Amino acid sequence: MESVLAVSRGFSNLVIGAPKAFFGDFLAHLHDHFIPHHRNNYHPHIFSHRLTSLLAILLVSVKVFALSYISLGPAIPAFSSAITPENIISLTNEARKTFGLGTLQANSALDHAAQKKANDMAAKGYFAHNSPDGRVPWDFIKAAGYEYIMAGENLAVNFSQAESVEQAWMDSPTHKANILNKNFEEIGIGIAEGQYSGRTSVFVVQMFGVPAEQSIALMTEPTQVQTTAEPKPTAPAPAKSAPLAANPEIIQANTQIKDADLLVSVMAGSKAVKVLAIFGQRAAWLYPRADNSWQGLLPLQSLTQSGSKLSVRVFDIEGNIAESPVASFAPTAAENYNPLGQVAGKQVAVFGKTLDLQNFQDRFYLMFIAGILTCLVLAIAIRRHIQHLSVVANGSFVAILAVLLWMG
Numbered sequence: 001m002e003s004v005l006a007v008s009r010g011f012s013n014l015v016i017g018a019p020k021a022f023f024g025d026f027l028a029h030l031h032d033h034f035i036p037h038h039r040n041n042y043h044p045h046i047f048s049h050r051l052t053s054l055l056a057i058l059l060v061s062v063k064v065f066a067l068s069y070i071s072l073g074p075a076i077p078a079f080s081s082a083i084t085p086e087n088i089i090s091l092t093n094e095a096r097k098t099f100g101l102g103t104l105q106a107n108s109a110l111d112h113a114a115q116k117k118a119n120d121m122a123a124k125g126y127f128a129h130n131s132p133d134g135r136v137p138w139d140f141i142k143a144a145g146y147e148y149i150m151a152g153e154n155l156a157v158n159f160s161q162a163e164s165v166e167q168a169w170m171d172s173p174t175h176k177a178n179i180l181n182k183n184f185e186e187i188g189i190g191i192a193e194g195q196y197s198g199r200t201s202v203f204v205v206q207m208f209g210v211p212a213e214q215s216i217a218l219m220t221e222p223t224q225v226q227t228t229a230e231p232k233p234t235a236p237a238p239a240k241s242a243p244l245a246a247n248p249e250i251i252q253a254n255t256q257i258k259d260a261d262l263l264v265s266v267m268a269g270s271k272a273v274k275v276l277a278i279f280g281q282r283a284a285w286l287y288p289r290a291d292n293s294w295q296g297l298l299p300l301q302s303l304t305q306s307g308s309k310l311s312v313r314v315f316d317i318e319g320n321i322a323e324s325p326v327a328s329f330a331p332t333a334a335e336n337y338n339p340l341g342q343v344a345g346k347q348v349a350v351f352g353k354t355l356d357l358q359n360f361q362d363r364f365y366l367m368f369i370a371g372i373l374t375c376l377v378l379a380i381a382i383r384r385h386i387q388h389l390s391v392v393a394n395g396s397f398v399a400i401l402a403v404l405l406w407m408g
Contacts, residue, residue, distance in 0.1 A: 034375050036382045036391075043388050044379055052394040056401055059368070063405045066361050083202055085111065085189035087162040090325055092179055092187065092206070095170060098251065099180055107209065110188025113144035114205040117153075121203045122194025127157045137207070147212035152178040154206040157196055165204055184208040199362070248272045248316040250324045251292075255310075261297040264326065266312050268292050274315040277326075286312070365406035372399045 033051075036042040045051060085106070093103040117140045120131055130136055137153040154175045159165045169175035178184070190205040249269030256263045264277050266286060275286040275294040286296035298310075313323045376395035379388075 034378075036379050042379075042383050043391055044375060046375055047379065047388075047391045047394040049390070049394065052398055055372075055398050059365075059398070059402055059405055062361065062364060083159065083162050083165065083191055083204060085191065087325065088165065088189050088204065088206065089187055091162055091166040094252070094324070095166065095179055101180060101182055102185075104184060104187040104208070107146070107186040107188055107211075109144045109146035110141070110186055110207045110209055111190070112188070113140045113146060114188040114190030114207045115192070116140050116144065116190065117207075118190035118192035118203045118205040121155075121157075121196075121205075122192035125195050127155065127196060127203070129153060129155065141207060141209065146209060149210040149212055150183060151210070152181065152184065152208040154178050154208075156204040156206075158199075158201045159204065160202065169206075178206075178208055181208065183210055185210050248314040248320055248322045250312065250314050250322050253312050253324055253326050255327055258297060261299055264296050264298060264310070264312065266294045266314070268294060268314045271316040272314045273317050276313045276315070277310065278313060279310045362406065365402050369399060369402045369406065372402065 031037065032040045033045040036044050046055075089104065089106055096103060117131075117137065120135075120140075121127060124132055126132055138151060141148065141151055154169055156165045156168060159168070169179060186209050188207045188209075190203075190207075192203045193200065194203060195201070196203070248271050250266060251269065252267040254265055256265070264286060266275050268275055270292055272292065272294070275288075277284050277286055277296055277298060279298065284296055284298055286294040288294055310326045311323055312326055313321060315321055372395060376392070376399065379391050379395065
């Protein structure tokens with residue numbers, strides 16, 4: 001019985017001791033690789049020639065992978081509309097049309113005011129309606145020479161797609177109230193890139209206004225004065241011609257990724273008889289579905305190769321046409337990679353997940369630089385009288401390489 005207990009105690013000690021030994025060895029290896037001490041001769045293994053070469057290869061591989069995947073991998077054109085004044089205005093007017101409101105007209109003075117406000121936020125790194133020096137939106141509008149009866153402002157930051165900006169505004173009651181204000185007649189857009197909260201960001205300013213100078217419509221015929229004279233018999237009035245049919249209407253247009261294709265969906269008015277998707281020099285017919293909806297699949301490869309905008313065109317039976325832009329595409333990796341978000345090809349699908357490669361790269365390189373610099377400072381600070389030139393040289397080389405790749 002005692003022998004059995006002894007064996008069981010020995011087995012339990014072995015089972016308990018194995019994890020302790022494993023974690024002890026693991027911590028010892030971490031200590032040897034990152035912290036200078038007597039066992040590694042105050043030369044952390046991470047700064048050895050072999051590991052320095054492997055780290056350099058890793059840094060370059062991350063950059064090559066990101067650029068290659070952006071160029072060759074599946075982009076996300078469903079969210080690829082450029083953040084441009086034209087696209088923001090188009091999406092805003094589409095939202096107003098959905099609620100039965102009139103379209104807003106672009107105004108150069110409002111554009112100038114919005115751009116000045118965007119530049120000011122980008123240069124000073126703030127995001128607010130009031131600037132740090134106390135200026136309010138109306139100061140920018142008046143400085144641009146725009147005289148108004150009423151005005152409004154919407155702001156956005158850290159977006160890379162026009163649709164995302166518009167959707168965020170429509171999800172906010174106060175921003176939505178500006179977009180759907182029936183009194184506003186004109187609009188101006190400003191876009192600028194700058195630093196905000198420690199990262200490169202895109203600032204978007206949307207300004208609305210009702211101009212002080214209102215156009216007055218004059219009647220072509222003078223007003224007739226009523227007299228008491230008896231009316232003379234008149235010939236029967238000619239029959240009035242039937243009113244002209246309204247142009248076809250595009251109520252809503254959107255896109256969605258379907259494997260290697262892009263599904264284009266259009267909600268058109270009841271008068272639509274044909275719907276066409278146009279991209280570059282090519283076009284494809286969409287097919288009718290229920291409730292005046294039309295759909296069609298377009299190959300992603302041909303869309304990205306076209307390097308142009310995707311738009312939809314609706315025809316009625318009398319040949320009238322209505323057209324609306326849907327998304328934009330970039331033909332090269334360089335354009336997809338533009339940090340201003342001119343085309344949001346930075347987002348790609350990796351193993352079924354949507355990944356923002358620019359954001360991934362920034363985080364990876366910043367964390368790597370912080371870790372390497374920490375190890376280098378420890379290697380220099382601990383036992384300063386025992387310094388290895390190779391440690392400083394290898395650590396500095398890897399840190400500089402990471403900074404260059406992060407900035408590139």
